[in-house]
Amino acid sequence: MKITLQVNGEPREVDVAENTLLVDVLRVNLGLTGTHVGCDTSQCGACTVHLDGRAVKACTVLAPQADGANVLTIEGIGTPDELHPMQAAFRECHALQCGFCTPGMIMQAIDLVENGDQLDNAAIREGLEGNLCRCTGYHNIVRAIQSVADAG
Amino acid sequence: MSEAIAEDTGIGAPVRRREDARFITGTGRYTDDLNQPGQVYGVFCRSPHARAKINGVDAEEALGIPGVLGVYTGTEMVADGIGDLPCGWLVKDKAGNDMRSAPHPPLAATQVNYVGEPYALVVADSLQAARQGAESVNAEFEELHAVVELGSATVSEQIYEGIDHNLAYEWALGEEDATRMAFARAAHVTTLELTNNRLIPNAMEPRACLGVHDAATGDYTLYTTSQNPHLERLVLSAFVQVAPEHKLRVVAPDVGGGFGSKIFIYAEETAVIWAAAKVGRPIKWVADRSESFLADAHGRDHITRAELALDEQGRFTGLRVKTTANLGAYLSTFGSSVPTYLYGTLLAGQYKTPNIYVEVQGVYTNTAPVDAYRGAGRPEATYVVERIVEQAARELGKDPADLRRMNMIQPEDFPYETPVALTYDTGNYEASLDKALELIDYAGFEGRRAAAAEQNKRRGIGFACYIEACGLAPSKLAIELGAGVGLYESGEIRMNPTGNVSVFTGSHSHGQGHETTFAQVVSDKLGVPYDDVDIVHGDTGRMEFGLGTYGSRSLAVGGSALIAAAEKIIEKGKKIAAHMMQTTPEQVDFDDGTFSLQDSNQSVTIQEVAFAAYVPADYPEDLEPGLTEKAFYDPNNFTYPAGTHIAEVEVDIETGVVELVNFVAVDDFGHIINPLIVHGQVHGGVAQGAGQALMEHGIYDEYGQLQTGSMMDYCLPRADDLPDFQVDTTVTPCTHNPLGVKGCGEAGAIGSPAAIMNAVTHALGTKDIAMPATPEKVWRAVRGE
Numbered sequence A: 001m002k003i004t005l006q007v008n009g010e011p012r013e014v015d016v017a018e019n020t021l022l023v024d025v026l027r028v029n030l031g032l033t034g035t036h037v038g039c040d041t042s043q044c045g046a047c048t049v050h051l052d053g054r055a056v057k058a059c060t061v062l063a064p065q066a067d068g069a070n071v072l073t074i075e076g077i078g079t080p081d082e083l084h085p086m087q088a089a090f091r092e093c094h095a096l097q098c099g100f101c102t103p104g105m106i107m108q109a110i111d112l113v114e115n116g117d118q119l120d121n122a123a124i125r126e127g128l129e130g131n132l133c134r135c136t137g138y139h140n141i142v143r144a145i146q147s148v149a150d151a152g
Numbered sequence B: 001m002s003e004a005i006a007e008d009t010g011i012g013a014p015v016r017r018r019e020d021a022r023f024i025t026g027t028g029r030y031t032d033d034l035n036q037p038g039q040v041y042g043v044f045c046r047s048p049h050a051r052a053k054i055n056g057v058d059a060e061e062a063l064g065i066p067g068v069l070g071v072y073t074g075t076e077m078v079a080d081g082i083g084d085l086p087c088g089w090l091v092k093d094k095a096g097n098d099m100r101s102a103p104h105p106p107l108a109a110t111q112v113n114y115v116g117e118p119y120a121l122v123v124a125d126s127l128q129a130a131r132q133g134a135e136s137v138n139a140e141f142e143e144l145h146a147v148v149e150l151g152s153a154t155v156s157e158q159i160y161e162g163i164d165h166n167l168a169y170e171w172a173l174g175e176e177d178a179t180r181m182a183f184a185r186a187a188h189v190t191t192l193e194l195t196n197n198r199l200i201p202n203a204m205e206p207r208a209c210l211g212v213h214d215a216a217t218g219d220y221t222l223y224t225t226s227q228n229p230h231l232e233r234l235v236l237s238a239f240v241q242v243a244p245e246h247k248l249r250v251v252a253p254d255v256g257g258g259f260g261s262k263i264f265i266y267a268e269e270t271a272v273i274w275a276a277a278k279v280g281r282p283i284k285w286v287a288d289r290s291e292s293f294l295a296d297a298h299g300r301d302h303i304t305r306a307e308l309a310l311d312e313q314g315r316f317t318g319l320r321v322k323t324t325a326n327l328g329a330y331l332s333t334f335g336s337s338v339p340t341y342l343y344g345t346l347l348a349g350q351y352k353t354p355n356i357y358v359e360v361q362g363v364y365t366n367t368a369p370v371d372a373y374r375g376a377g378r379p380e381a382t383y384v385v386e387r388i389v390e391q392a393a394r395e396l397g398k399d400p401a402d403l404r405r406m407n408m409i410q411p412e413d414f415p416y417e418t419p420v421a422l423t424y425d426t427g428n429y430e431a432s433l434d435k436a437l438e439l440i441d442y443a444g445f446e447g448r449r450a451a452a453a454e455q456n457k458r459r460g461i462g463f464a465c466y467i468e469a470c471g472l473a474p475s476k477l478a479i480e481l482g483a484g485v486g487l488y489e490s491g492e493i494r495m496n497p498t499g500n501v502s503v504f505t506g507s508h509s510h511g512q513g514h515e516t517t518f519a520q521v522v523s524d525k526l527g528v529p530y531d532d533v534d535i536v537h538g539d540t541g542r543m544e545f546g547l548g549t550y551g552s553r554s555l556a557v558g559g560s561a562l563i564a565a566a567e568k569i570i571e572k573g574k575k576i577a578a579h580m581m582q583t584t585p586e587q588v589d590f591d592d593g594t595f596s597l598q599d600s601n602q603s604v605t606i607q608e609v610a611f612a613a614y615v616p617a618d619y620p621e622d623l624e625p626g627l628t629e630k631a632f633y634d635p636n637n638f639t640y641p642a643g644t645h646i647a648e649v650e651v652d653i654e655t656g657v658v659e660l661v662n663f664v665a666v667d668d669f670g671h672i673i674n675p676l677i678v679h680g681q682v683h684g685g686v687a688q689g690a691g692q693a694l695m696e697h698g699i700y701d702e703y704g705q706l707q708t709g710s711m712m713d714y715c716l717p718r719a720d721d722l723p724d725f726q727v728d729t730t731v732t733p734c735t736h737n738p739l740g741v742k743g744c745g746e747a748g749a750i751g752s753p754a755a756i757m758n759a760v761t762h763a764l765g766t767k768d769i770a771m772p773a774t775p776e777k778v779w780r781a782v783r784g785e
């Protein structure tokens, strides 16, 4: 079936089977490989993108559900020269090592800061419940998010 | 502009990582992000049984599915002369006999020996067709009794012909008689039975590969999630014989974490690169997470009985350890060495225990192969030593810090030869202990404990003063002890004609930040701007050789190779500079990027020298043009990072939930190149250790089915399971490598399980709880069950 959606501000059309996952639309059909797949049970959050302004796990969204929607991925939030503040904070705080969880973490973190109030350490940690990182022990990820939240 | 202020990029500066630019913008290139024209997809058929005979594999139905291009089986691999997957470390048993290796074909041909073992590869032009194909392959299995339980494996049915009692080896180290005598004379003996739970590594990027064969040239290229692409190539060519070494290029691009699990040479990439030639198309395979659970090599899985002998004053006089180590169904690449040379040798810990004897039974079971996982043997050793020392302190009514202190090797004792075959070069263990005690506010613990009690929580504190051996390893020693390869590292430095520098290293970065750290090192050594130094790694087509990254060896061994190469650059540079300044090389000094003539103000920069080397108009007659040097560095000892970790936990008596509330790590890694990266390594290691202590457990049922085969069943630490960590360092520089570094990659995972479990048992007043200390186990323990 044909699906139209806005991806990173650009209208895109793809022709995919109905049971295609949004994450595959992004990675396979649109070549946006910044969104990763880390599991098959919706547990890891490596695939987190924004769907109409809220963080979702793209491995849990079927392509038809994204028909007409606005999708924002890691590729759409900043460039090496003009980083999104969350990207800059991740780098500044060394909030990534292998980088595999990072796009999902950053997308989740942006949602947290944009939509959560009173982000203290515990609230940030709770807000990251759905995103696994095996490298950093989360310590520096929490610091990075806190720094962006504090900068308000 | 603030950007204009130059960032300090020297040694010791917390340089923000350059690799981050691609990872935070989603432009990293991991194996699954790569595609090839004409690419097709591979899916493996995996055994549903823990042990069964294969009476036949019928692919007819699968081959009838549109899009399926081929079904490749173990039988065909054998017919093609593809060899078994070798174990790279030949351990000899107590009697001096070779370990007994079970044959390990990449694809099972006649028998399967663990659930998830691959026996066929289905290749199709779409992933969906390949999946459907794999489901349609009909294998006829004849189920056999599976040996699953480690404790009884040696008295269970024999899995392999010729391997009695399912024993790969019974290995021993240390003086048995002397240790026995120490126990006979002991004033006190502490005994502890321990289990070290099976862990499943779970790097966030699942394993993947993309195999390409060029029929016209005969060249093979394998893109794969590897920590050591050269070793992969060596094994695939020399042992498995998929392709000759010069015709096989292995590329490990961005790799999303390894923790050991991506060291090994696995069935999947072997089958994929072999089948790529047969099907004549590039084949991509990416593991589902479920496959990672089943078929990545697991870690740990020991049962141990330990005894510590002490004299009247509390001095350790003997340590006796008997361990049964689960090797799984096959000896994985380094599986044999982990519970022996990387374990028994570490049992002296930080202490002057004069008599140590350890026996290890390496046992086959019908479970996934077990191999190195972050720390590899050293966390297991630390767990034994630090749990029993803490228990001894409790039995003797001594402060656990004091008991450790009185037994520690002192700075003046180095070099210190342990009774278990290592010579520690340097250290100051009390310095780390003192700093850790201060950071945790040890004196305030009783107050915190009382405050917790008011909330109906029991608070406990636990220590681990660990040591590890890193920087694997002096090649000669390793080979004498059974290693199949040397353990040096290579490095190459190319000064380009325009004066910038391309650096090639055999180390591999999969999160460690080598592109930054190594650039700091080379920039410092050659006095060239940090931004002018580029680090290249992970491609057998681009660098000569390498042994890759594991055992916290990259900086200590790989970094040292770069120093050696840089020294050659400087030496040749002096000859060129001398010619340019019309003097002799002996008259030329080098400092911070400048060659200068002694007692004069004449000088040339290294960039000018590089230019002269490539445009040799006026050039020394007897010197080759060019300014490229390579070096192999073979360490002459291990490095010995050590430190103190202290954990505080609170146990909710009603629910059994253990909360890790405070964690201090003070580590001595020698000199530190980039503290930001080093601290990050410790954070991640501690999180994995906390996972082992409190959550993670790979469990098989009695039939050998993996009960914890997904992230829903296998509990990985999440952000809200962990506190902020307090991390600090002390420094005694390593005495035998040019950087004075020791390695920091594994320490966090080595000290933390023992520290946390000491805290849990302290809180509960119990002798032991088997890791992981899950709410259920703790709840039962609280109720005395």
Ligand code: FES
Binding pocket: A036, A037, A038, A039, A040, A041, A042, A043, A044, A045, A046, A047, A048, A057, A058, A059, A060
């Ligand atoms: S891929 Fe793991 S949650 Fe989506």
Ligand code: FES
Binding pocket: A095, A096, A097, A098, A099, A100, A101, A102, A132, A133, A134, A135, A136, B204, B256, B257, B511
């Ligand atoms: S940085 Fe590697 S998984 Fe998070």
